[in-house]
Amino acid sequence: MDDKRRECFWRQFPGLVWSNSKASDSVMIRAALTRPYKNRLEAIGREFGLERLRHEWSVLCADKITPLSSRHKALVSHTLDQIETTLENAPRINREDVANPLVKA
Numbered sequence: 696m697d698d699k700r701r702e703c704f705w706r707q708f709p710g711l712v713w714s715n716s717k718a719s720d721s722v723m724i725r726a727a728l729t730r731p732y733k734n735r736l737e738a739i740g741r742e743f744g745l746e747r748l749r750h751e752w753s754v755l756c757a758d759k760i761t762p763l764s765s766r767h768k769a770l771v772s773h774t775l776d777q778i779e780t781t782l783e784n785a786p787r788i789n790r791e792d793v794a795n796p797l798v799k800a
Contacts, residue, residue: 699720700717700718700720700723701720704742705720705723707738708727708735711723711726711727712726721751721754724739724743724747724748725751725755727739728748728771729755731767731770731771731774733774733778736748736774736775736778737778737781737782740775740778740779740782745775745778745779745782748775748778749775752771752772752775
């Protein structure tokens with residue numbers, strides 16, 4: 696995964712990784728998954744895609760050093776399923792329309 700950081704996006708979640716203000720996107724996403732708030736995870740899903748969110752979740756679930764409880768795993772898995780449904784049913788924005796300036800009549 697990309698180790699860069701989308702600085703503008705993460706400004707809306709100050710303190711998510713308070714000990715490392717320059718943490719990579721992967722670290723930020725994983726931190727959000729360890730403290731799951733649906734609105735925050737949904738915003739991350741919109742920004743990075745659900746595939747990326749699920750990938751980072753699978754990395755956390757496979758971690759043998761800091762295992763997650765079965766309750767936490769069930770909660771986050773259920774939340775990700777809800778977010779997937781929300782994102783699938785969300786209205787689509789035509790990026791070309793947004794990129795092109797309005798034409799004056």
